[in-house]
Amino acid sequence: MLKQKITLKHIAKELDVSISTVSKALKNSEEISRDTKERIQAFAKLYNYKPNNIAISLKNKRTKNIGVIIPDIVHHFFTTVVRGIEKYANSKEYNVIVCLSDESFDKEVINMEMLANGSIDGFIMSLSSGTQEKNDYNHLKEVTEQGIPLVLFDRITQEVACDKVVIDDQLGAYRATKKLIEQKRSRIGLITIGDYLSVAKARTIGYQKALKENGIAVNEDFILRMPTMEMDEGLIREFFQKQQLDAVLCVNEIFAVFGMRVAKEMGLHIPKDISFIGFTDGLLSKYANPSLTAIAQHGEEMGETAAKMLIERVERDEDSTNFRTKILVPTLVERDSTIH
């Protein structure tokens, strides 16, 4: 009962013409007579002929697929980026193959190798923490040396020459910290990850810069560096109990929301006694209680930009080496966790 997929060959045999004629007729080639074209097109339409993508890919050496490798998909930020990529890619008739590295170097390598052998026309990716920690980018270099375009976003490295798109993390942290200072906060804490993560490092610098510029000494005790991306409730509680803070900047919204909970448990009022600002303007920030002032990373725009850069490079195949880095500007979304 299976309707077998119909091919050019079937049509050719049925209509007693050659395969080439069918192919040309369906492309409305001038070479083919009006009559024959109409016969063939009608037949193809009747049997709902659709060319086989794989065969076309093999012939053209172009798949119209783009590979996206991200550390995690449950992180809201990456989700919005994927959505932006999808949006632009779909408008250009590209498919998106998503792979998760799970923050692991090995999985990142495996996924790249799986896709690099013809499955995709180019990569968009954000480095896993494992990779940034290991500081090994040979898998990326190999891919670019083969002429496969690559766009790095958010978690990038300067080690590999390719297009990049990031937000100005340092600026984001700087502005957020400055905002806190303007509100007469002086004991401003920072909850972050180890500096091996490119974005975490930039944010820390922005935070410190704002403090210094405003005559506030950087107190290392006010900086909590979480060992992993995972929440460790104990560490955060301890941090709040030890340091008497009146404001906290967090590199992600989970840390921020949990920090707020701890502060409330300690009887502090937000934002009267203590202010909070978190990176990534996601669902949590919006629906937290109080709602969280956040630094929006514009993930969707980032995704669209990355997809645009990639597809442009894929489609003009002369491989120029003038790579561009696009820097998006973060914006501060003020809500109830800061005074306004």
Place this chain on the structure above:
Amino acid sequence: MLKQKITLKHIAKELDVSISTVSKALKNSEEISRDTKERIQAFAKLYNYKPNNIAISLKNKRTKNIGVIIPDIVHHFFTTVVRGIEKYANSKEYNVIVCLSDESFDKEVINMEMLANGSIDGFIMSLSSGTQEKNDYNHLKEVTEQGIPLVLFDRITQEVACDKVVIDDQLGAYRATKKLIEQKRSRIGLITIGDYLSVAKARTIGYQKALKENGIAVNEDFILRMPTMEMDEGLIREFFQKQQLDAVLCVNEIFAVFGMRVAKEMGLHIPKDISFIGFTDGLLSKYANPSLTAIAQHGEEMGETAAKMLIERVERDEDSTNFRTKILVPTLVERDSTIH
């Protein structure tokens, strides 16, 4: 400077053997002598030969790609499902091509057609609300008639014969409602979507069933049906002001979290004056304030199950028609928005 991808042909020419010999040697075929095999394998390794996936796909008529079409990727539930799919698929060396229907019938159809022409070995999908509303499943039927395996999850339809995996939404709502009743709640509201959404309908039935079984009349005024998936703050505020509820069941966590905010604004104490339970145990539930008692939908497990069903069907190619529907059991995660 581009390292051209090396092919069998290159190796064959370089080593002065035939392409077939190279192919066999790399597969360690018994046909080829020890010597030749070693020569060829060493050469291939040296030049890092990897077979071209597209060529293999064309030959085998198997792509090792599975297509996933979901309504939205920023919804936490779908994200966890994708993660489950990825996890299982990767372990079987499959890639996952993700497409977003954006809750639109048209986009769903376009995406299916894009992928159905050879790009994938099978589909895993959850219906867009547009499709469920339109009640048109011809695109699904066409695909299955072509012999492409399809697994539907969560938002499914009985109109098309294929494997399915869902959670028992009715049971979830039933248990949640019962839990509220046990806590002496009697004015129990429901915030849901229109009944055209299969899951919303099932949840409404479960809710009503629990009420009836416990001698509580179903009051239609206690049911708020949101016109779309989007939050409409005004509607929710109005609902709470009109009805004096002492408990609310919500079909997603966004409604629940926002409901809690409104309740608090009205001076109600959670859970003393009013309890909340929401579907989908996501980040919001966990980090809400108070944390939200939730019905866990086990998205990751659902994704793994769906991927397993699909890949099993893909790999035994005899197309049996005994389709299975796997029903997962939801669990109630009790937190601070209910008494315990």
Place this chain on the structure above:
DNA sequence: CAAAGCTTCGAAAACGGTTTCGTGTTGATA
């Protein structure tokens, strides 16, 4: 009426593999 030019189509190569089948060479067997 022969040469030239169109129109319309088909053969075949190519993309990069896999696989079947055939064949030449070798050594063992009768």
Place this chain on the structure above:
DNA sequence: TATCAACACGAAACCGTTTTCGAAGCTTTG
């Protein structure tokens, strides 16, 4: 010494397209 099996390899078909090139058959032109 003729026969035969085992061994090692290559030719070619095939997957489904696209595209170049050549070649009929016809019409036009000098």
